[in-house]
Amino acid sequence: MTLSAAPPVPLFGSDYFQDPYPVFAWLRDHSPVHAFPFPVGGVRTWLVTRYDDVRAVLADPRFSSEGGTWGNPEFKAAGLVSGAGSVLEKAVTVVDPPAHTRLRRLAMSTFTPRRIAQWRQTVERVVSSVLDACAARGEFDVMDDYAGPVSSTVMGEILGLRIERHRELVDALAQAFPSDAARMDRVPEGFARICGYAEELVALKRRSPADDLTSALIQARQDGEQLTEEELVAMVAAMILAGSDTVRAFVGNAVLALLDHPDQARLLRERPELEADALEELLRYEGALTTALFRVTTEELEFRGTVLPAGAPVIAALLSANRDPRQFPDPDRLDLTRGGPRHVGFGHGLHNCLGAALARLEGQLAVPALLRRFPALTLAVPRGELRYIENWAMRRLVRLPVRAAGEGAA
């Protein structure tokens, strides 16, 4: 591996965002622990792309999620510490044990079988009503008219957000995760608005507890411990931030994958018993997250022959790991019957997706339901016109316009 080695198109450039897979294939073969300047602040960063290496990084406590604690001065100065200066700095996503264990146990204690059964009913009801609205339109955008309303309404209902707040939440999420790179300057305002909703929601549920997740988090107790006010707000905000746009992104990617592979879409319609395996393969094929959140090294260490200094930012490319031919034969083919080794679509290790049960529920219900409702579903624009947002961590289509009645329909 030489220092001059460079991938076929620049990392985090426009071509990369539209199709990162050729870059990942090159990196896995030629520079599996790849040093590059991160576009924000030019901070020297390492990108890990092989399946085994991605899992190794995410399982190793020397790669910390606490950028604010372990990141080098350049990393901090560039503003790359997630949630810095806000309540989110203490969120479960960016703290290490022992704080992480405490937060995660308290959160998980609220995900009871009874509550998950309730969530299933909520998701089914929301999916069915949003499908009715899509049917009435005939032609619709999977991102804005289906996946978006399903994911944000489900999150709002589960947390107990007042219905008037739902539309505002969609707005705030669009601000926090913009489709247009030119609107990056409004991202902090989007995050602040969501923290504001979380704070308001926690205050409301303290006054009048109800049968929802926010009330359950307020009441959660484990070995005499409970969440502090700040931790509660961070937890609710993190759930909104991590659990809405990701589901929207994934549903879009899954629907497109099935439109691209009509034989697999037919298989899914004809064999509902495949739904669970199909979901795992769709998560492998193209999950919502291109990469895990930043890790930083807690000490100087050697990783696969590369010396990483202490405080070095490291990015684990989840999409790349899931397309690594060393792990998945013929990885670029969608095969709903694949089975076999597990994917890292929900990350790996300590910080693997806390809400995976809800995400799976939403994916497993929302994706097949759309295909069953509209068996002739086709793209309403040429395939080549589809664009992805220019975000380094999230893989999401800007729009996915489809026609319910299929080709030739008015």
Add this chain to the structure above:
Amino acid sequence: MTARHVDARAVVRVDARLCRGTGLCQAMSPALFRLTRAGYAIPVDGELYDDDTVRLARSVADCCPMGAVEVLPGDDADATGPESAGT
């Protein structure tokens, strides 16, 4: 397979039907859990002898996103475990 020690305080198990190989248990305690080649979790030993280890195993069980990790009192595990027959 080693003979079950009579003094085990608790036994930790991973339900293979529920495990999705998230790696959380191994990351929390590589001494108690490891991942197989296929990527699924199994206990390193399974028998827990001291209170700290039992507490740690319970923490892992509480955090597992699939609810696949269970910690059973030593006696119960002996009485109901699938491996208990004949031991």
